[in-house]
Amino acid sequence: MSDTMERSKTIALRVLRYRPASDTEPVFETYQVPYSDDMSVLQALQSIKDLQDGTLSFRWSCRMAICGSCGMMINGEPKLACNTFVRDLGPAATIEPLQNFPIERDLVVTVGDFVRKIESIYPYIVPKVPRSIEEGAYLQTPAQMAAYESFSDCINCMLCYAACPQFGANPDFIGPGAMALLQRYNGDSRDGGQQMRMDQIAGEDGVWSCTAVGICSEVCPKQVDPANAVNQNKSKSALDFFLRLLPGGSGS
Amino acid sequence: MSERRPYRRAQAPDWWARKPYLAYTIRELSGVGVALYGLVLLVGLIALRHGPESFAAYRAMLATPLSLLLHLVLLAAMLWHVVTWFQTMPKTMPKLIVGGVQVPQQRMMRIGWAVAAACSVLLLVCLVHVGGRP
Numbered sequence: 001m002s003d004t005m006e007r008s009k010t011i012a013l014r015v016l017r018y019r020p021a022s023d024t025e026p027v028f029e030t031y032q033v034p035y036s037d038d039m040s041v042l043q044a045l046q047s048i049k050d051l052q053d054g055t056l057s058f059r060w061s062c063r064m065a066i067c068g069s070c071g072m073m074i075n076g077e078p079k080l081a082c083n084t085f086v087r088d089l090g091p092a093a094t095i096e097p098l099q100n101f102p103i104e105r106d107l108v109v110t111v112g113d114f115v116r117k118i119e120s121i122y123p124y125i126v127p128k129v130p131r132s133i134e135e136g137a138y139l140q141t142p143a144q145m146a147a148y149e150s151f152s153d154c155i156n157c158m159l160c161y162a163a164c165p166q167f168g169a170n171p172d173f174i175g176p177g178a179m180a181l182l183q184r185y186n187g188d189s190r191d192g193g194q195q196m197r198m199d200q201i202a203g204e205d206g207v208w209s210c211t212a213v214g215i216c217s218e219v220c221p222k223q224v225d226p227a228n229a230v231n232q233n234k235s236k237s238a239l240d241f242f243l244r245l246l247p248g249g250s251g252s
Numbered sequence: 253m254s255e256r257r258p259y260r261r262a263q264a265p266d267w268w269a270r271k272p273y274l275a276y277t278i279r280e281l282s283g284v285g286v287a288l289y290g291l292v293l294l295v296g297l298i299a300l301r302h303g304p305e306s307f308a309a310y311r312a313m314l315a316t317p318l319s320l321l322l323h324l325v326l327l328a329a330m331l332w333h334v335v336t337w338f339q340t341m342p343k344t345m346p347k348l349i350v351g352g353v354q355v356p357q358q359r360m361m362r363i364g365w366a367v368a369a370a371c372s373v374l375l376l377v378c379l380v381h382v383g384g385r386p
Binding site: 018020021025026099100102103104110141142143146147148150165168169187211212213214215217218225227228231232234235 | 255256257258259260261263267268272273276280340342343344345346347349351352353354
């Protein structure tokens, strides 16, 4: 009982530090952190910042796996720090910034490139048939919604990018997260923007950079299944390629 | 103080040999095994076209211990390829909605495995029935 409240045990957290003004490259620093059974890794980092080293930098906001800010490598696996209990890690653990992203400082990585990818896929519904307000709402059946629903659960935490070796090899690869968002709109029965989004699917750094490793879907904290979004668009891209070969099919 | 100097860590050159990616590497390598077995069968076809002596030599080659060992390895690769092929299949198709509800990927996988197993057994039965002579 007392374990839930009292910080009676201690974990050695090996945290990768990088201070761009003074460090030439990242170095590990170890902190002894007393913890209770109900503490998350995020809370452990907060306790380091409050009690041991105020210069430690990391992103966080909601503390409940909704905002997608606190993604980091915990013992080499991409995880949300708020969604991981210290008690499950053993007497020692390694904390690193998300793999495959440039490190800004400590556990904070550069997100600008990811945001540009999100912007590039027209992340909004392009109405198939524009309706006036008098005509009422766009209707959708539960089956039509089920076709894209999981993809709308993405919280942009970028764990899937940290898990993707192809993104690691080619940072320009559009990647699992952006493709999940793309499929959220492409799969929506009200949407008519599929042709606009074809360049992002079929282009040089589109879905064909994916080799179906599939770990992106395994690390996703929201069961979005981005691997499904990427790979079903390979069929779409191939179909589009052959349709263009038909008479009158070019530039459609 | 706003010095920006983003640091890019290099990808480990042996990422494919590490967990959890090793399973993926083995899956892809099993495809090489399938291709190799296709090659073995193709050689048999070519031998058959060259006449009875040639085909007898091909069969003698198949009966060598080295060839039997190779076939054991190729069988394992083939079986693993079937297992992982149906694991990957649901990821490559649009969500299957039946009666307004999404069909779980696990179920698609199991049906795939069952069909593959049924086809293999059927083929084996046919082979034994038609060419049953030792």
